[in-house]
Amino acid sequence: MRRNPWSTLAVLALAQFMVVLDVTIVNVALPDLQNDLGFSADDLQWVVSAYTLVFGGFLLLGGRAADLLGRRRLFLAGLTVFGLASLAGGLADSQGLLIAFRAVQGLGGAMMSPAALSILTVTFAPGRERNIALGIWGGLAGLGGTLGVVAGGFLVDGASWRWVFFVNVPVAVALLAVTPLFVGESRAGSTDGPRTFDALGALLATTGVLALIYGVIRAEPLGWSDPEVIGSLVAAVVLLAGFVAAEARSAAPLVPLRMFRSRSLSVSTVQLGLNGAAFLSMFFLAAIFLQQVRGESAVATGVQFLPMGLAAILGAASASSLVTRIGTRPVHLIGSVLGVAGLLLLTTAGATGGYATELLPGFALFGFGIMWVGVPGQISAVSEVSHDDAGAASGLVSAGYQVGGVLGLAVVNTLSTSLANSRLAEGASVQAALVDAFHRGMLVAAGFAVVNAGLAFAARQRVPDAQELTEAVPV
Structure with a gap:
């Protein structure tokens, strides 16, 4: 049966949209979830971290298993795991169960995403069509992250936090039904190396x-x-x-150690890990700050995050264009500086100030800046590795981004919670303690971005061509 490649792309892009949406949709539900299940400030981060850690930790294994066991087969298996874990997460009645099901969701995502990207790569020949397909893939992934915060707000306010998990179930069922019709099976041949993972x-x-x-x-x-x-x-x-x-x-x-001889790959992995640390920390703390300190509804919180998502989409497009003219190092440096500026602006936000003056500029600058760090990092990561190792390199930096985000969130949340507890012990109000904790968190996240700016000078300058842009897989 001959399948239309664009129908295949539609199925794969919708699945990736769901996986990325799930990273952000949960954030606006955190305060309601915390109140309902009794999470402490320390433990709440595991709702985000359990998913991200398992997703990042098993991405490389998921990609290798897809090549050996069959890409469509693993995609369908991951989709099934993701859908069942989403249903179970929505039904969870304790902290431990919810965190466990979030981890299983991450495993399902780690099976789906690399399998889907591998199918897309073998479906479209190199050149214009693959470039268009990858552009649609990356664009929908970015849109999923942006819309997730708004969708999460409507679901939390209109129903309950459980629906940020339930919403995945009908999408997963529909994709399971149509995937065999529109997506063909493929796997790596025996010439691709040892058939083990x-x-x-x-x-x-x-x-x-x-x-x-x-x-x-x-x-x-x-x-x-x-x-x-x-x-x-x-x-x-x-x-x-x-x-x-x-x-x-x-x-x-999973990670051939010879790849670390590449300075560009090593620096890019750290660079993208720091970028993930700054983003996940800011997003986690800001979602709580907006609702618990400024008293915003979940919907209003999602809407207030929208400019950051739109700025990120503009940042990705402009960085992809500019990097071919001035190279990776200047774009990386400027993006880091913009990220620092955005995070420092957020340290001026109080409990009652205006959104347009205290939050919007910081969100927009930060959203734009992180993509000016991410795009050159993705390009540099594969610039010095062989084509045989390009997939492993992309998987490594994707995993580095996810794991860096979890580590950064652990550090930032620990330092912020410590300050909040100290301020409460001194007699400060809960609102004042949370404001101070948010400001400290933004300062620590800005520190990650400052280190990233320094890495721009350690990274090699690259002026990529169109082919290198195509090989730079979005994280």
């Missing part, structure tokens, strides 16, 4: 990062010298060292 490497990497994040989070209530914190951090070092050793011995490693 590195489950041990994925397990060691994910559990190692999880132990590191847990140690950072527990350091705030327990102290850095507590045996639980020390044990978690030591376990993280051992597990991550084990990951490096496993990759060195594996016949088909």
